[in-house]
Amino acid sequence: xxxxxxxxxxxxxxxxxxxxxxxxxxxxxxxxxxxxxxxxxxxxxxxxxxxxxxxxxxxxxxxxxxxxxxxxxxxxxxxxxxxxxxxxxxxxxxxxxxxxxxxxxxxxxxxxxxxxx
Amino acid sequence: xxxxxxxxxxxxxxxxxxxxxxxxxxxxxxxxxxxxxxxxxxxxxxxxxxxxxxxxxxxxxxxxxxxxxxxxxxxxxxxxxxxxxxxxxxxxxxxxxxxxxxxxxxxxxxx
Numbered sequence: 409x410x411x412x413x414x415x416x417x418x419x420x421x422x423x424x425x426x427x428x429x430x431x432x433x434x435x436x437x438x439x440x441x442x443x444x445x446x447x448x449x450x451x452x453x454x455x456x457x458x459x460x461x462x463x464x465x466x467x468x469x470x471x472x473x474x475x476x477x478x479x480x481x482x483x484x485x486x487x488x489x490x491x492x493x494x495x496x497x498x499x500x501x502x503x504x505x506x507x508x509x510x511x512x513x514x515x516x517x518x519x520x521x522x523x524x525x
Numbered sequence: 526x527x528x529x530x531x532x533x534x535x536x537x538x539x540x541x542x543x544x545x546x547x548x549x550x551x552x553x554x555x556x557x558x559x560x561x562x563x564x565x566x567x568x569x570x571x572x573x574x575x576x577x578x579x580x581x582x583x584x585x586x587x588x589x590x591x592x593x594x595x596x597x598x599x600x601x602x603x604x605x606x607x608x609x610x611x612x613x614x615x616x617x618x619x620x621x622x623x624x625x626x627x628x629x630x631x632x633x634x635x636x
Contacts, residue, residue: 440621450627516568
């Protein structure tokens with residue numbers, strides 16, 4: 409199947425700093441990528457839909473000024489957590505759908521563990 | 526999107542067959558049923574997808590009755606490495622429609 413990578417796999421930062429997470433589709437192009445957040449023992453929560461060349465679509469309750477998403481190319485989307493605080497500590501997962509496929513399968517990255525001190 | 530209901534958790538011994546049932550009473554005509562597996566600290570992984578009757582691949586089987594209001598993921602002869610959370614998703618996902626995850630079923634395989 410198609411491969412989606414994330415970088416970094418984990419990051420620890422001080423409160424108030426900004427952190428950028430990259431999501432890449434390695435062997436396919438993705439006009440749309442998705443960002444999820446997962447707290448311990450909970451399910452994945454969709455944060456936003458990232459569209460190449462246009463603004464991201466954020467889910468209700470997700471602050472777009474805090475979670476900046478940029479999808480500058482067909483293989484790269486970035487999520488920047490601005491002025492991170494301890495409550496932003498979570499597991500961030502991106503995914504992408506292969507445009508060549510007719511239906512449904514969405515490929516997920518390995519996730520990025522963010523810890524804000 | 527169709528709401529899904531799955532057991533919160535299940536336990537099984539190694540070597541047994543495990544069946545996880547998902548209820549989706551308001552499934553729409555165009556909806557597909559898709560199962561994902563997630564290990565701790567990893568992204569979800571696609572297991573199997575079906576529309577009706579039975580689908581089988583090298584990992585699992587998916588049984589869907591005629592009314593499509595439920596589905597059963599069957600894992601043959603589980604091993605310790607099958608310990609994971611299994612998510613049932615129902616919908617017609619294409620283009621920029623994201624997958625929306627429910628609570629999933631936490632399967633624990635015991636030696």
